[in-house]
Amino acid sequence: MTHTPQSLGTAFVEAQKHTLEEERTRLQSELSRIAKKDVVGDDYHARVEQIGRAPDENVVEEEQYEAARSVEQSLEVQLRDVNRALQRISDGIYGTCTKCGERIDQKRLEALPSAQACVKHAG
Numbered sequence: 001m002t003h004t005p006q007s008l009g010t011a012f013v014e015a016q017k018h019t020l021e022e023e024r025t026r027l028q029s030e031l032s033r034i035a036k037k038d039v040v041g042d043d044y045h046a047r048v049e050q051i052g053r054a055p056d057e058n059v060v061e062e063e064q065y066e067a068a069r070s071v072e073q074s075l076e077v078q079l080r081d082v083n084r085a086l087q088r089i090s091d092g093i094y095g096t097c098t099k100c101g102e103r104i105d106q107k108r109l110e111a112l113p114s115a116q117a118c119v120k121h122a123g
């Protein structure tokens with residue numbers, strides 16, 4: 001008996017790569033809509049229109065900024081996962097759990113192409 005994970009089919013990995021690339025494009029356009037990308041690196045910062053200088057306007061701005069920032073952060077996390085999954089495809093280790101090295105269930109990968117851990121080690 002060996003613990004080497006059974007490899008996923010090339011066609012399946014290609015399809016996952018395609019899905020991940022589309023997801024990356026979607027996330028990047030979402031992010032560029034609500035945030036400003038750093039010139040260097042992959043970091044985004046929430047962008048909020050200046051409404052005005054009155055105190056109540058500042059409160060609205062702050063609330064909008066907080067909302068934009070939390071959306072931005074969740075998009076950024078998703079983008080990071082997608083990029084990591086694409087990297088794992090090019091490294092030839094896509095679909096194996098980062099914790100135990102076992103092969104991640106194909107159904108799980110279909111539902112979540114950027115999954116990096118098996119069901120047991122997720123979260």
Ligand SMILES: [Zn+2]
Pocket residue numbers: 097098099100101102117118119120121
């Ligand atoms: Zn695992």
